[in-house]
Amino acid sequence: MTTNILVKTSRALGATLLVSGLLLTAAAQAQISTPQPSPKSTITQRVGLTDITITYSRPGIKGRTIFGDSTSKALVPFGKRWRTGANATTTIKFSDDVVLEGKKIPAGEYGLYTIPGKTVWTVVLSKNTKQGADVAGFKAADDVARISAKAYKLPNKVETFTMNFADLTPSTGNVDMQWELTGAKFKITTEVDAKVMAQIDEKVVKNAAASANDYAAAAVYYLDNDKDLKQALTWIQKANEKDPKFWNVLTEAKIRMKMKDYKGAVTAAEQSKKLALEAKNTDYVKMNDELIAEAKKAK
Structure with missing residues (x-):
């Protein structure tokens, strides 16, 4: 009987020491976190x-x-x-x-x-x-x-x-x-131009199934960076063939304006304005009005 009690006591003491050791280890590992002087x-x-x-x-x-x-x-x-x-x-x-x-x-x-x-x-x-x-x-x-x-x-x-x-x-x-x-x-x-031109070559020039978004993005890049405007006009027209968006039609108006095709610029801007009115987008209505006025003045 005494032997059993001693064994049980020893086991209990061992378990207690093990738990205590684990708790001390965890406490040692858990450090107080304070703000850094130089974060x-x-x-x-x-x-x-x-x-x-x-x-x-x-x-x-x-x-x-x-x-x-x-x-x-x-x-x-x-x-x-x-x-x-x-x-x-x-x-x-x-x-x-x-x-x-x-x-x-x-x-x-x-x-x-x-x-x-x-x-x-x-x-x-x-x-x-x-x-x-x-x-x-x-x-x-x-x-x-x-x-x-x-x-x-x-x-x-x-x-x-x-x-x-x-x-x-x-x-x-x-x-x-x-x-x-x-x-x-x-x-x-x-380096921007080489990367963008490589994308245009892959997704537009060499892709017979290019999306309207890719055609429009390529046209905008050519317009903004003084590249081949005739090519830009071809791409934006392809973007507008099936489902013209007022922002893409305005891009066509801007390209024609830069090519000094003022009559074509007015026609495209008027179409873009009509689509913008239907979409209730007053910002694009204003931009088209400004381009139309500028194109008529430049004639």
């Missing part, structure tokens, strides 16, 4: 047809002097390589080949370092995305490209280091870096 941020922007992603950490001023020469006790002294943020290395990723301030950069992910200066920053793209703040460990062989970014004075103080995309066009955009009263930006140019 991580990821921004993605499509420039043209290329996706660009920047991942960086955002330190604050916190009463410190941020940029300055070596005698000013600045946090980021002029002429010194900086990880362009805090914590880990800032990275920039391109889904396609791009051009940075005239220099070709292959698709891929790079460490984005900067060397701030009073009037110009040097932007360094590196193969090394894990260097962090270890300045002594940088290797020139890891550098992919160096470009210049013009520094400028901000009208208002920016407390938290900020990177964003600005001045976007159909194929370009600027990466803008701002902190304290200093900003610096560099231009990214992406």
Whole structure:
């Protein structure tokens, strides 16, 4: 009897210790989560047809002097390589080949370092995305490209280091870096025309069963980019053959207007206006009225 009691007690004690051990392990693994002093941020922007992603950490001023020469006790002294943020290395990723301030950069992910200066920053793209703040460990062989970014004075103080995309066009955009009263930006140019033309060749030129949407998209691209207007007119007419939409008929009017076929432009705009009225789309009614007036004046 005593032996059985001891065995049961031993088993119970063992189970208790096991549970306690599991609880202690779980408690050790569960860490307290608090806000980061320099929170991580990821921004993605499509420039043209290329996706660009920047991942960086955002330190604050916190009463410190941020940029300055070596005698000013600045946090980021002029002429010194900086990880362009805090914590880990800032990275920039391109889904396609791009051009940075005239220099070709292959698709891929790079460490984005900067060397701030009073009037110009040097932007360094590196193969090394894990260097962090270890300045002594940088290797020139890891550098992919160096470009210049013009520094400028901000009208208002920016407390938290900020990177964003600005001045976007159909194929370009600027990466803008701002902190304290200093900003610096560099231009990214992406390849658009070759990609779009390849799509048009595949989906329209070589496709006997091209859709109305593809014909219309090809016509609009030719119109907006000063390409063969006769070809653009052929495509938009094919788009409008079976089921004309007021926006596509307006495109035809614009193409004819650009070809100086003012009579044809008026006819197409009047048709587009009629369809827009039926659809109760006042914006397109207005656009057609404006084009009709312009075409009649140009005759």
